[in-house]
Amino acid sequence: MPTVKLRLGYADQVVTKSVDIPEGEPTPWDGSVKTRVVGRPAPRIEGDLKVSGEARYTHDIKLPKLLHAAILRSPHPCAKLTALDLEPALRMPGVEAAIPLASVGARMLYAGQDVAAVAAARPEQARAALEAIVADYAVQPFVIGTRAAMDEGAPRVHQGAVEEKRTGADEPGAEKASGALQGNVRPGRSQKRGDAKKAMRAAKLVFEAEYETQCHTHSALETHGLVFRWDGADAVTVWASTQSIFSVRDEVAALFGLEPAKVRVITKFMGGGFGAKFGANAPGTAIGKAAGELARATGKPVKLMLDRSEEHRCTGYRPDSIQRVRLGADPKSKAITAIHVQAHGSAGVGTGAGVGRNASAVYTKVPDVLVESADVFTHAGPAVAFRAPGHTQGAFAMESAMDELARAMGTDPIALRLAHDTHPLRRWQLELGRDRFDWAARRAESAARRERDARIRRGVGCAVSIWGDFGTTDARVEVSVSRGGRIEVRDGVQDIGSGITTVMAQVAAEVFGQPLDSVRVELGDSLLGPGVGSGGSKTTSSITPAVRNAAEAVKAELANIAAEALEASSPSKLRWGPDGSISLGRQSLSWAELCKRIDGEAVVSVASRPRTYAAHPKSFPGFTTPQAAGVQFAEVEIDSWTGVVRCTQILAIHDCGRVMNPTTTRSQINGGIILGVGYALMEQRIMDPSLGVMLNANFEAYKPCGAKDVPEIAVILTEVASGNNATGAYGIGEPATIPTAAAIANAVGDALGAHVRSLPITPAKVLEALERARRARAQGAD
Known part of the structure; x- marks a missing residue:
């Protein structure tokens, strides 16, 4: 394995x-490399298709019959399904067809669970047909709230062991639950x-x-x-709104007993997923199975x-989460x-209610740490990975506790x-x-x-994030x-809107x-x-090194062609120009002249990327x-008479390795914020x-969050050369959303002098916190 010296930091x-890289791997783009196209702002090359309406999403697919x-x-x-x-x-x-998705006698565990499916010539006819189905139920006791479900006498959701299901959107490396x-x-x-x-x-002090x-x-x-079409008895084509074309392919193959090679999946454009769109079925509804069975029964797509x-x-x-946080400290040393x-x-009926790594892996100078988490089952549909699963919940609690401890000890957060x-x-970054x-x-x-009890309060807060490549x-x-x-560049990866194309x-x-x-990208x-699923912020770091490796292999073959044409003793004697020309001394070939010498239609190479080989710093x-x-700073403005909170400004400082395209990177960070x-102020099921x-x-x-709710956003990209792969890229989708709600909550705490300890931060909670702060001041005065 060759060793190369890289400028990292x-x-x-x-x-x-010194970094060991695999044999044949090009020298990674490190801190000494100044790129001309990569790292420069560029508009999305598919943008005109989207704004013109020419882009065809799964919803737009129309087929004969x-x-x-x-x-x-x-x-x-x-409830128990007693008749269908x-x-x-x-x-x-x-x-034209109706099929059962649940058996008579089955126990239905949440409102919205699949019972049956129909297919009709028009959408409204299918919906109307559902009203005609006769389904009888024997209603059983249920529990909805998390706290209520934890009570000893609460109705049992599951009658046996529960298998933990994971998707490509879950945090890699997170341990599976194993408790009884x-x-x-x-x-x-x-x-x-x-x-x-x-x-x-x-x-000496416990907060x-x-x-x-x-x-x-x-x-x-x-x-x-999705749209499901049988292309014979053992082959299908599926158009899917998915973050992972190949997980859809593999699940369809498993559901219908097909060879994966006989399943074609197409996702040219996709309108958002955030972790929920992996596989043919959705987490709480078997849409892939239903569509496939109905298509097989009718012989129509x-x-x-x-x-x-x-x-x-x-x-x-x-x-959701309920987190009890205890921090031990020494008030004198502030440790x-x-x-x-x-x-x-x-x-709900599913698993995976963890709280990320802010408590255990950010504050590594704290010598003694224990984070315990538990799933609480309720009669609601199953949850699924959602942009930085567990981390946003954990960051809100841990970062809020850090600010409250700082206030208690009289130190700066x-x-x-x-x-x-x-x-x-x-x-x-801090x-x-x-x-x-x-x-x-x-x-x-x-x-x-705060001191003058102003009606309009302002406050600032910060919070940090942790994620990985x-x-x-x-x-x-x-x-x-x-x-x-x-x-031309080709791969089966999907562009979920983040700009990978x-x-x-x-x-x-x-x-x-x-x-x-x-360059044409297909x-x-x-x-x-094979592509990769777009979850865990891994698309850019998986795909771009493979693109570079394949391109470098083609470039090497072009160098062989040039060496023969220019009568060079070795391709290593040649020099590439910044415009794609190649020369030997005073002799040279332009890009166009070089390509005309290709024997056949094209030079083609297929490549992957090796495992990550460095992790600086x-x-x-x-x-x-x-x-x-990553670190984010937030400013809020609060009307203390009404309790209305408005986030006015966010400063986001994030690292995602070598920035491939500042325009799309900033767009992802803006979206995460x-x-x-x-999440901080409005959304709640x-x-x-x-x-x-x-x-x-x-x-x-x-x-x-709507357009009028969006704060002023400033982004600072702290580019890092880590030596991790050929392009130095890693992702930003998850990290950008982890600290936002926590930073806003801390800004609210700064404005009020008391924390709101639950999300979303509603006017009623703000007024309650204000009253709590006023009572505390009154008691202190006494």
């Missing part, structure tokens, strides 16, 4: 390191360092508080759905797209001596973080943000407004250069020294070769890959505890 903290499907869902949160008659539906106009079911509670993942309980008993977060639905603009209500109720959500987090969360975080880049955000002056203004070796990218000089073109253009518009089809816990650092603002149904399964009563 960030800003002025750059050092030379296409049928439309709809699913009958249980109206009860817990589909014959009346088959007599309805336009209906105790009522509706099952102990889950734990993280431990030292002896936190013993250290807590010895602590303790309980924090809560809500269930948060994904609310992607394009709902779950079937489209099944969920409506907005179904999207809210049946396709997953971010689990935190122990962290103990006990977390319970509900993923940033100083407390700097004293306990060993990641050099995150420390640098110090940079403190200066750029004018932290001290704004904190002083906030204190002055989870790039994989799965992708196989094809790069070709034709005799006409045309560069443009980035792939930039990498190829960089290698060949050609303009961006000379993706979104399983026939184009700090690795992710348990991995040999880089740890991505906007999602975090909604509301369940009726007496009926067991979701009351706001729409966009009228469920309030995602």
Whole structure:
């Protein structure tokens, strides 16, 4: 394995390191490499198709003889299906097939669970046919709230062991739950360092508080759905709204007993997923199975797209959490001596209610840490991974507790973080943000407004994030250069809206020294070769090194062609120009002249990427890959008479390795922040505890962040050369949303002088916190 010397680091903290790279791997783009196309702002090359309406999403697919499907869902949160008659539906106009999705005698565990499906010539005919189906139920006791489900006498959700299901959107490396079911509670993942309980008993000061977060639905603009067409008895084509073309392919193959090679999956454009769209079926509804069975029964293609209500109720959500945080500290030295987090969360009938790594892996100077988490089962649909699963919940609780402890000890929140975080880049980001955000002056203004009990309060807060570079070796990218000089890049990866199409073109253009518009990228089809699922922020770090490796192989073959033409003794004697020309002394070939000498139609290479081979300056816990650092600062304005909170400004300082395209990177960070603002202040799934149904399964009563709610956003990209792969890239999708809600909550705490310990931060909670702060001041005066 060759060893190369690389310039690694960030800003002025750059050092030379020896890195072992696999045989045949090009020398990674390190801190000394100045790229011409990569790293430059570039508009999305598919942008005109989207703004013009030419882009075809799964919802837009129309095929000859296409049928439309709809699913009958249980109206009860817990019931036994006692009768099911589909014959009346088959007599309805336009209906061509009806199939059961549940058996008589089955126990239905949540409102919205699949019962039966129909296919008809028109969508409204399919919906009408559902009304004709006769389904009888024997209603059983149920429990909805997480706290209620934890009670000893609560109705049992599961009658036996529960298998933990994971998707490609879950955090890589997170431990699976293994505890035995105790009522509706099952102990889950734990993280431990030292002896936190013993250290807590010895602590001179113990801060303790309980924090809560809500269930948060994904609310992607394009709902779950697919179009399923049988191309014979043993082959199918599926158009799917998915984050993972190959997980859809593999699940369809498993469902219908097909060879994966006989399943073609197409996702040319996709309208958002945030972790919920992996596999043919959705987390709480078997849409792939239903569409496939109906298509097989009718011999016609079937489209099944969920409506907005179904999207809210049946396709997953971010689990809620109840976290009791205890921090042991020494008030004199301001040192935190122990962290103990006990977390319970509900993923409905599903699993995976963890709380990330902010408590255990950020503040690594704390010697004794214990994080305990448990799933609490309720009669609601299953949750699923949602952009940085567990981390947003954990960051809200841990970062809030850090601020509250700082207030209790009379120290600055940033100083407390700097004293306990060993990641050099995150420390640098905190110090940079403190200066750029004018932290001290704004904190002083906030204190002055509190002191005079001003109606309009302002406050500032900060929070940090941790994520990793989870790039994989799965992708196989094809790069070709034709005799006409045309560069083509092909892979079966899907572009979920984050801009990977443009980035792939930039990498190829960089290698060949050609303009961006000379590169054609084709993706979104399983026939184009293995890609990766877009979850865990791993698409860019998985795909771009493979693009570069394939392009470099083609370039090497072009060098052989040039060597022969220029009569060079070896290709190593040749020199490439920045415009793709190649020369030997005074002899040279332009790019066009070189390509004309290709024997045949094109030079083609297929390549992957090896495992990550370096992780400067700090690795992710348990991995040999880089740890991505991030910090966000928030400012809020609060009307203390009404309790209304408005987030006015966010400063986001994030690292994602070498930035491939600042335009798309900033776009992803903006999106993560906007999602975090909604999580902090507005979004909440509301369940009726007496009926067991979701009351706001729409966009009228469920309030995602709108244009008027978006704060002023400033982004600082702290580019890092980590030596991790050939392009130096890693992802930003998850890290950008982890600290936002926590930073806003801390800003609210600064403005009020008291924390709101549950999300979303509503006017009622603000007024309650204000009253609590006033009572505390009055008691202090006495």
